[in-house]
Amino acid sequence: MSETATSEATARPLPSWATADVPDINEDALKALETYKKRDPSKVVVRFKAVGNAPIMKQNFYKITASNRFQAVIQFLRKELGWKAGDPLFTYINLAFSPAPDDTVSNLFKSFCTDGHLIVNYSTTAAWG
Amino acid sequence: MSNYGTTRHHPAAPSAPKDRLTDYHTTLFRRLSWEGTVPLEIRVDPNELPANSDRGLECYFMQAPRVSYLPLLMPEIRRFLMDVVFDEAAAKVLKEEDWWFECDDGTLLKWHWPIGLIYDNHSILSTVRPGTALSGTMATPLRLILHLASPPTDKLLLSPSAEACKQAFMGQLKEADFIRWGNTKRITGLRKVDQDGLWEGIKEHNFDDYWRVASKVTPATAPNRPQSPGPPPSSVSMHGRPPSADAAGPSERDGAYNVRSVPVRLYLPDGPVIQDLVPPILDDGKSPFICDVSTDSSSGTPHTLSHLLSTHVPLLFPPRPPAPPPSRTNPHPHALSVPELAYPLIQGVLTPPESEMAWLGACLAGADGWLNICIGISRK
Numbered sequence A: 001m002s003e004t005a006t007s008e009a010t011a012r013p014l015p016s017w018a019t020a021d022v023p024d025i026n027e028d029a030l031k032a033l034e035t036y037k038k039r040d041p042s043k044v045v046v047r048f049k050a051v052g053n054a055p056i057m058k059q060n061f062y063k064i065t066a067s068n069r070f071q072a073v074i075q076f077l078r079k080e081l082g083w084k085a086g087d088p089l090f091t092y093i094n095l096a097f098s099p100a101p102d103d104t105v106s107n108l109f110k111s112f113c114t115d116g117h118l119i120v121n122y123s124t125t126a127a128w129g
Numbered sequence B: 001m002s003n004y005g006t007t008r009h010h011p012a013a014p015s016a017p018k019d020r021l022t023d024y025h026t027t028l029f030r031r032l033s034w035e036g037t038v039p040l041e042i043r044v045d046p047n048e049l050p051a052n053s054d055r056g057l058e059c060y061f062m063q064a065p066r067v068s069y070l071p072l073l074m075p076e077i078r079r080f081l082m083d084v085v086f087d088e089a090a091a092k093v094l095k096e097e098d099w100w101f102e103c104d105d106g107t108l109l110k111w112h113w114p115i116g117l118i119y120d121n122h123s124i125l126s127t128v129r130p131g132t133a134l135s136g137t138m139a140t141p142l143r144l145i146l147h148l149a150s151p152p153t154d155k156l157l158l159s160p161s162a163e164a165c166k167q168a169f170m171g172q173l174k175e176a177d178f179i180r181w182g183n184t185k186r187i188t189g190l191r192k193v194d195q196d197g198l199w200e201g202i203k204e205h206n207f208d209d210y211w212r213v214a215s216k217v218t219p220a221t222a223p224n225r226p227q228s229p230g231p232p233p234s235s236v237s238m239h240g241r242p243p244s245a246d247a248a249g250p251s252e253r254d255g256a257y258n259v260r261s262v263p264v265r266l267y268l269p270d271g272p273v274i275q276d277l278v279p280p281i282l283d284d285g286k287s288p289f290i291c292d293v294s295t296d297s298s299s300g301t302p303h304t305l306s307h308l309l310s311t312h313v314p315l316l317f318p319p320r321p322p323a324p325p326p327s328r329t330n331p332h333p334h335a336l337s338v339p340e341l342a343y344p345l346i347q348g349v350l351t352p353p354e355s356e357m358a359w360l361g362a363c364l365a366g367a368d369g370w371l372n373i374c375i376g377i378s379r380k
Helices: A003-011 A027-037 A070-081 A105-112 B024-035 B070-085 B088-093 B115-125 B162-181 B192-203 B207-217 B233-239 B244-253 B305-312 B357-363
Strands: A043-050 A061-065 A090-093 A117-123 B037-044 B059-065 B100-103 B142-147 B264-267 B273-275 B342-346 B371-377
Touching: A027 B371, A043 A070, A043 A105, A061 A070, A070 A090, A070 A105, A070 A117, A105 A117, A105 B273, B024 B207, B024 B357, B037 B070, B037 B115, B059 B070, B059 B115, B070 B115, B070 B162, B115 B142, B115 B264, B115 B342, B115 B371, B162 B192, B192 B207, B264 B305, B305 B357, B305 B371, B357 B371
Parallel strands: A043 A117, B037 B142, B264 B371
Antiparallel strands: A043 A061, A090 A117, B037 B059, B100 B142, B264 B273, B342 B371
């Protein structure tokens, strides 16, 4: 069977016997998923600390919604620092590693908080890359 | 499998690092994870195909290693498209940095997720979508659409380059190290050539190259397990300490059951991702090693997958009701069976609930050190 034939076959809609009108998924499971999908409205304290030549922030404690992604923290920091797009900024947790931008503040806080704060270090050059 | 014998009796094993003998089963499961591949079907968005492309061949099929990353597959995909599909003139104006992937269900594919995680995360998503084929989902290719222009950079988060992917990978490796030990000394202590060697091992899909370095930073499943027999009583008097103490020293301190926490992430269909501290031993005061005096350091039971799931996603994995007390008519009662709502997949494999988190972390983690558990929803 050629590759083209396969792709055409899979592009067609499934036959009626394969699509259930009422999905046979357990309602309890779907409800559970909805519960876990709800965003955590609580806030955590993020503390920004400059590293090397990076400018120091006047205020460095911020309450940030826990369900935010780390990417939002990076964007917030860039805005506070007045950084333009393309200006280099490197961010770290606990002077140790750069988290994935899609990790949530909540997850990072649970694993790495120090004295009730999530410490985010920022630098204009790669420091612990 | 007496791997905790000392090396001095086995001078013919020069390749083993001096303080770390990886046992047969650990290596076996690491190799099985490493060799795991997933089928991908890659199709260029038909609306974006350049003029004069060969439309009959715009689809490419491949088996991709679970431990690899999309940016590392790009050279092979590009070669196919350039050689077979695109017209030469059209190929010249295409900019690879504008390329990006989407699943056929519209989910964007992140450049920095391991391929195996992308695949499993998609397969659990299909468990909550009506109409998706149930049996054989594991063998179905993940259908990807390749776009050639206008990448949604704000959602993809990272640039598509292999270098950006490598940096993200190193970040994950260090985060995992920090979770295990509270610092990243093991990774930062590696020479640059070794750090690069980890990534090269993934790039070349070479198990030996990767594990030559990774074994220095990944905890071994310590020999000091309940199954380990104690030293024979007669040997104790010879040199004042049992021979097994030599091997147990350094490797045990770095062992999977001695980490502060196992790097674990739980993925639910269509989100969220749950990460928390997962100690390898539960501080429940119970010692499972009743007859083994050599394991006095353990003051709890090993943290199991079933415990993790029933504490972090209890609505999907409700704690099982206890078995009724034994009676004359039913001397060995079983707990009432409850319908299963969900199931855990690790490296695409349905994982037994009694699996211990420390062992899973040492044997079935991805190349970035993280144990990814994808939760699928059971059908009635």
